[in-house]
Amino acid sequence: MKAVVCKAFGEIDDLVIEDVEARAPGPNEVRIKVRAAGVNFPDILIVQGKYQVTPPLPFTPGPESAGDVIAVGDNVKDIAVGDRVMATHPWGGYAEEVNAPAATVNKLHDSIDYATAAAMQITYGTTYHALFDRGQLQAGETLLVTGASGGVGLSAVEVGKAAGARVIAAASNDEKLEVAKQYGADELINYSTENLRDRMKELTGGAGADVIYDPVGGDVFDDAVRCTAWGGRFLIIGFASGRIPAFKINYALVKSFSLVGVFWGSFAARNPQQNRANFETLMQWVDAGKIKPLVSQTYDLDHAVDAMRAIADRKATGKLVITPN
Ligand SMILES: NC(=O)c1ccc[n+]([C@@H]2O[C@H](COP(=O)([O-])OP(=O)(O)OC[C@H]3O[C@@H](n4cnc5c(N)ncnc54)[C@H](OP(=O)(O)O)[C@@H]3O)[C@@H](O)[C@H]2O)c1
Structure with a gap:
């Protein structure tokens, strides 16, 4: 072969x-x-x-x-x-x-073609586990997604919206943001031309995001971590920028927020039943037209x-x- x-x-x-x-x-x-x-x-x-x-x-x-x-x-x-x-x-x-x-x-499920199935496992599996099992995202909360048009990022925009969150998508150019908008983003931030922290303050009245989903790391993390709301959950997804950031833990104390690690592959290996249940829900959402990877x-x-x-x-x-x- x-x-x-x-x-x-x-x-x-x-x-x-x-x-x-x-x-x-x-x-x-x-x-x-x-x-x-x-x-x-x-x-x-x-x-x-x-x-x-x-x-x-x-x-x-x-x-x-x-x-x-x-x-x-x-x-x-x-x-x-x-x-x-x-x-x-x-x-x-x-x-x-x-x-x-x-x-x-x-x-x-019969409704799911092979390409969609191949595309939804690592991205949507990671996102479902991150937003719900780890991030406890609730309807009505504000979710900030960085790298919002990429594989995991776009799935977080779509799943967050399907869960009833207000979704702010951040990415490096307007074409990418347009894709995030089509997948349900309520507000857009271009972090190449706009200051992420200033725009987040404007969009949230200074409160910040309840949940932040960050697959980019590096400089984007440095700004995004300062946008976490009181009691928020910052989800560490990855470091596509190439730099694993460090940060001062007093930020977490002052806003009483949690920095939450996410490792879907290890979760799936340790909890195959729960992972299978997550996929069953995701496939039902595809059947119902709620998500379209x-x-x-x-x-x-x-x-x-x-x-x-x-x-x-x-x-x-x-x-x-x-x-x-
Ligand atoms: N924790 C987990 O369980 C888990 C599971 C799956 C993936 N991941 C991680 O998540 C990250 C993203 O994976 P993915 O498959 O979604 O990748 P992807 O489709 O390439 O998306 C990554 C995004 O990161 C941004 N980015 C910033 N600097 C970049 C650079 N130097 N090179 C490439 N992209 C850059 C890009 O958005 P902008 O141009 O808009 O900035 C890009 O859309 C990776 O680090 C991966 O290892 C983690």
Whole structure:
């Protein structure tokens, strides 16, 4: 079968497409014919050898996929050959076939196409867990989202709005903000041309945001953390800017706010039942038209690196998806 292969940690341009041997699923594993694979920011870091997880070489990137089950290993219950599913796996998705742990496999509702399924796992899974399990977001509260047109950011705008929050979207240019507006943002802040703290004061009458969802870190974090409301929850999602920030903890004391860590992958591994319930709710929301995850572009396997480059160059909106079959 064809797969994107990383032979040495380094640049994404060094990835190659090769025929590799397909492996039968082991116990508790499911083999999937990949119809769609989601592309994520950390995929680039893994290839560069800069992520917290380093796979044994050679490996195929790709942590999430959707497709058809073509084989099941020993001990697998409730999933059968022919099922339409979505799944997560540490790597392996940029390929015609992948083995996934059965615990991460979810059957798709009929209304959900493969590209949408591949696009909604890591982003919407992270966001649902972040906003509700960790952030305790309530209807009527104000939610600030940074990097608001990116993969996780746009999902936070959409899910926050669906939950009845007032959503303020912040991003680096007006085109990106327009996408966030289409996905439900009530107010927009361009943090390349406007001062984030000043605009947040104007928009919230000085109160700040009850919940802040920050996948960017760096300078954006430095400003955003000063916009947390009394009793607020600042959700640490990621550091796409490349800098892990430090901050003075007296800010948290003065406003009695919480800095809340979010690590969806680890949550999903530790609480597969709760994660499955979260996905069931998300799929019901897709069925009902309450959310519509944005797949802005699809790429065939031969152009997988182009998708990764668009993310590295900060040009992607919503999700990019690879369609190997
Ligand atoms: N905690 C978790 O469980 C979890 C789960 C999934 C992802 N994440 C993390 O969340 C972050 C975003 O992931 P994603 O897949 O949503 O990425 P993405 O689609 O590329 O979005 C990232 C956003 O960050 C902003 N950004 C600022 N500086 C950037 C830079 N130098 N390069 C690229 N983007 C930059 C961009 O928005 P502007 O141009 O508008 O600033 C971009 O839209 C990553 O750090 C990822 O590791 C964490």
